[in-house]
Amino acid sequence: MPRKPKGPVLNQLVLERLMHYFHLVGEQIPDNANGWVSSAHIAQLLAMDDTLVRKDLASIGVRGRPRVGFSIAELKGRIREVLGFNEIYKAIIVGAGRLGGAIVSYSGFAKYGLYVVALFDADTSRAGEVMGGVLVQPIDNLESVINRHDIHMAIITVPAEAAQAMADRLVDAGIRAIWNFAPTSLVVPQGVFVRHEHISVGLAELAYYLKRNNLTTTDWPSESWRPGQPLESTAEEG
Amino acid sequence: MPRKPKGPVLNQLVLERLMHYFHLVGEQIPDNANGWVSSAHIAQLLAMDDTLVRKDLASIGVRGRPRVGFSIAELKGRIREVLGFNEIYKAIIVGAGRLGGAIVSYSGFAKYGLYVVALFDADTSRAGEVMGGVLVQPIDNLESVINRHDIHMAIITVPAEAAQAMADRLVDAGIRAIWNFAPTSLVVPQGVFVRHEHISVGLAELAYYLKRNNLTTTDWPSESWRPGQPLESTAEEG
DNA sequence: TAGATTGTTAATCGATTAACAATC
DNA sequence: TAGATTGTTAATCGATTAACAATC
Numbered sequence A, B: 001m002p003r004k005p006k007g008p009v010l011n012q013l014v015l016e017r018l019m020h021y022f023h024l025v026g027e028q029i030p031d032n033a034n035g036w037v038s039s040a041h042i043a044q045l046l047a048m049d050d051t052l053v054r055k056d057l058a059s060i061g062v063r064g065r066p067r068v069g070f071s072i073a074e075l076k077g078r079i080r081e082v083l084g085f086n087e088i089y090k091a092i093i094v095g096a097g098r099l100g101g102a103i104v105s106y107s108g109f110a111k112y113g114l115y116v117v118a119l120f121d122a123d124t125s126r127a128g129e130v131m132g133g134v135l136v137q138p139i140d141n142l143e144s145v146i147n148r149h150d151i152h153m154a155i156i157t158v159p160a161e162a163a164q165a166m167a168d169r170l171v172d173a174g175i176r177a178i179w180n181f182a183p184t185s186l187v188v189p190q191g192v193f194v195r196h197e198h199i200s201v202g203l204a205e206l207a208y209y210l211k212r213n214n215l216t217t218t219d220w221p222s223e224s225w226r227p228g229q230p231l232e233s234t235a236e237e238g
Numbered sequence C, D: 001t002a003g004a005t006t007g008t009t010a011a012t013c014g015a016t017t018a019a020c021a022a023t024c
Helices: A012-027 A039-045 A050-059 A072-083 A098-105 A107-112 A139-149 A160-172 A199-212 B012-027 B039-045 B050-059 B072-083 B098-105 B107-112 B139-149 B160-172 B199-212
Strands: A089-094 A114-121 A134-138 A153-156 A177-180 A193-196 B089-094 B114-121 B134-138 B153-156 B177-180 B193-196
Touching: A012 A039, A012 A050, A012 A072, A012 B199, A039 A050, A072 B199, A089 A098, A089 A139, A089 B199, A098 A114, A098 B098, A107 A114, A107 B199, A114 A139, A134 A139, A139 A160, A153 A160, A160 A177, A177 B199, A193 B199, A199 B012, A199 B072, A199 B089, A199 B107, A199 B177, A199 B193, B012 B039, B012 B050, B012 B072, B039 B050, B089 B098, B089 B139, B098 B114, B107 B114, B114 B139, B134 B139, B139 B160, B153 B160, B160 B177
Parallel strands: A089 A114, A089 A153, A114 A134, A153 A177, A177 A193, B089 B114, B089 B153, B114 B134, B153 B177, B177 B193
Antiparallel strands: none
């Protein structure tokens, strides 16, 4: 029984493009524009067709002015609203390793409404540490924190082997959306959303590109070096 | 003047699906299969159409056997080959922060042929440290290392403000492929490939989902808590 | 006004799915 | 052989682009 109107249903492609527009007007355009921007201008900077920009904006109810363009303020405001950046999302991070630390320390989430309120780690000796302003807690506190703070979102940064078990536990505890940074696929029940950050997909694209352009090698950096050994000396040797 | 045949041209969608097949047969299937797998089986596990699986495999030259399916070994081998995982890619990481550290410490890259041979950081006091078995070097060594080791790929994990300048410097030094983890868009010349790991795209998807399901909040975890403050005490207070 | 830019319908393009003959 | 599964052509679907009238 939803209480408020839901707004348009957007697919992933549209979401991604809206995000590009949002960044563009936030970073590149405001300097040279006086508060208005044309679909052709956006399209040119993103190497896409201007009709598509207008279609996308129309789909979220942003109306332009002939001969003027679109109001940058309205465009940003409406994207924020539709994508949900005006809400507050509380999330926890499971796995206080380097990756968890990098994520919790990233200050850019706040402008999208995302706040990390707790970090958990299986290693109880880590408890009490503060990373990125957030307390590391023993994993046994997981359920009580989720419950007490009414948290719906979890970020998984544990090793791949531990990820599925952790996802199960999170779902049992009431988590409804999972942002998975562990390099493995998670199986979750209907009604739970998972976004998997596939590092290997990016890697595949790069490897494929490099291979096709013969930018590979067959030899190691030096005679003696093997992966996993510190590459020694630097500027002058060899 | 490329020296070897290039193999099929694959678009991003196909690349991504091939990667899914590759993971699937590496992780889930070998246990219950005897070396063969049908397109219908793969399709079912990935919630897709079996015709598409056969099309994709045909596009990389993997032939199946009627009534039997596809050889798992051949399938994996051919995907490895086409995507370029049998080559060796040497890469450097620029930015030895937590994210750079997480990436260099990830042992999963080797199976795709990617080896990080050096880490650089603008903070010269970091030089000499070893992270994930790789030496941290002063940023001034950048050009000489790239040159001496004939490196074509760079992973950027510096703060957003520094990313474009670093990309320019990398391109000048001869880098041809950039994996960008800084939350900003990079402009590079023709002929340089950039893969941008948009953390905000994933965030947009999650935020949109949570909003549409009313899984947001309007209040902070506690009266006094504000983002950036350690959330204090844990199990029992409140 | 004239002309630039939006908004929208129709056409195109490309990717996915359906149908089914070929095969072992 | 009969039947399961591949391989491939044709049909469908959805997303993008072209065309152009509406608007300020």
